[in-house]
Amino acid sequence: MSEPKIAVLRQKIHGLSAVDYAAALRDRLPDAEVTIARTPAEEQQLLESAPIVTGFSMSTEEVEAAANMDLFACVYAGVGHLDLDAFEANGTAVTNASGVHGPNISEYVLGSILSFVRGFKRAWRQEDRNEWRSYPARELQGSTVTVVGLGAIGQAVVDRLDPFGVDTIGVRYTPEKGGPTDEVLGFDEIHDALARTDYLVLACPLTEETEGLIDSEALLTLPTDAFMVNIARGGVVDTDDLVSAMQANRIAGAALDVTDPEPLPNDHPLWDLDTVSITPHNAGHTPDYYERLADILATNVDRYRHGETDFENRVI
Known part of the structure; x- marks a missing residue:
């Protein structure tokens, strides 16, 4: 299997830039194409083509438009904000960030x-x-x-x-x-x-x-x-x-x-x-947040490469 394209959504998590997350992913997956769109239009194009997407959330419309998305790696432990039925209907596996905190x-x-x-x-x-x-x-x-x-x-x-x-x-x-x-x-x-x-x-x-x-x-x-x-x-x-x-x-x-x-x-x-x-929902803040997220996704990308679907932290 060729190296999968990974789309990192332009969303700040706990005040940390998605650029830092992408950098952590590139360190672990040097052969993968890890991309952050610069504009909403570019992001839409990326979502329509990338088999792996990671970020905080996707709307139901975005999920339905992401025809090639096999895996969405949510960067939060909780996934109650996601329309899981939409991901399931799209044939997309969803993982969370359990353990990061x-x-x-x-x-x-x-x-x-x-x-x-x-x-x-x-x-x-x-x-x-x-x-x-x-x-x-x-x-x-x-x-x-x-x-x-x-x-x-x-x-x-x-x-x-x-x-x-x-x-x-x-x-x-x-x-x-x-x-x-x-x-x-x-x-x-x-x-x-x-x-x-x-x-x-x-x-x-x-x-x-x-x-x-x-x-x-x-x-x-x-x-x-x-x-x-x-x-x-x-x-x-x-x-x-x-x-x-x-x-x-x-x-x-x-x-x-x-x-x-x-x-x-x-x-x-x-x-x-x-x-x-x-404290203002601050207990989860740490400079190591994206490092731990990247460890989880890197493990799952390796499984994806080998055609496996038993992803770490799989929700659906």
Whole structure:
């Protein structure tokens, strides 16, 4: 089989240029034709001819026009924004970027937990006031961390927690699959896990089952000194219930990289809560993002060359 043409869509991902992605692909696939169109018209022509396309999204019309497209490599882990039926009708395989976020987002989770444990946010406020005053802190060792979602990110979080001497509980759709945590429960047992949780990490996809999963009842089940980190999707948490719980001191704090709504309006009450830390969906940002994406696609291009269709991270 001749070297396939690879079309890289002109879309910025996490603020990084697609040019960097194309360069990473060329490093791994020196004999392949890796092309980024300069204009929308050129991109349309490229989509109509390239057997492999990679980027964030394609409209239904673009998919239907891409008669030669055998593989679309989505550069996000989630593919809910794609019309998968259109890709399937077009005979196009779709892969995602699952696993790319493991190292960077798990570091965000650990940083958020440790910042809370050692009271850094309070320290930073006192530092801004030039105020030398001792304050209480905690230890992570010996606590219980519950991770909801044991995909690539959840597993990476658990791996990085291991040296800290904590007990871990995993919550997943299919508990029979097990996982790296000390204990694995299904979603029907989540309240049992929450009642024993010191630190709650949300790393699950947003689905019908997980939408509003952390509601007033769940927040009441958590101990009042519990801390929550959400790097899943904003809709996994009922925002109004969270605001009420934080205002009533029903949990001790939260680190939110995702919110509902998103972006979070600048007059939203979450901004004014000292016990809440907010980042603008930033946990996934890393200069190594495209390097990891390129590794996945390079593996799949090699399989494509050999007529294989068991692509890594294949969705459909």
